[in-house]
Amino acid sequence: MSSEREYEHYITPHDRVDITVDVEHGTVVDFTANYRARIQGQWIEVLRYDTAHGHLHVHRFWRDPPHQIEELEDPSNPKGRYGLDLTQAEKDLVENWRSYRSLMETRIE
Secondary structure, X not given: OEEEEEEEEEEEOOEEEEEEEEEEOOEEEEXXXXXXXXXXXXXXXXXXXXXXXXXXXXXXXXXXXXXXXXXXXXXXXXXXXXXXXXXXXXXXXXXXXXXXXXXXXXXXX
16 A cells, blocks of 8 residues: 655745655655745745656756756666655755755856
8 A cells, every 4th residue: 555645845945845655564665855946036946856757866957958967866776765865865865955055056146
């Protein structure tokens, strides 16, 4: 049995982390941890960790493709259990949002 949970964490009124977690039998099997910033009046996706496509990777949206996506595990051998990865991703976003925001603001200017 699988259950999906969503929650958001406002760091400031203009910076937030959105989390979506899919749990099966008490184990995190999929997740998205997304940092968004309100820049120039719009919510902009800045950095996202996710397990879409069956493996863990990160999107850094201030970079040009194809350098936006970094694989964090071997796509041909995913681990399938992501509880610790989710914790680390959320911690990274909350602790480093200022740097990520600055990088995105520089790109937008």
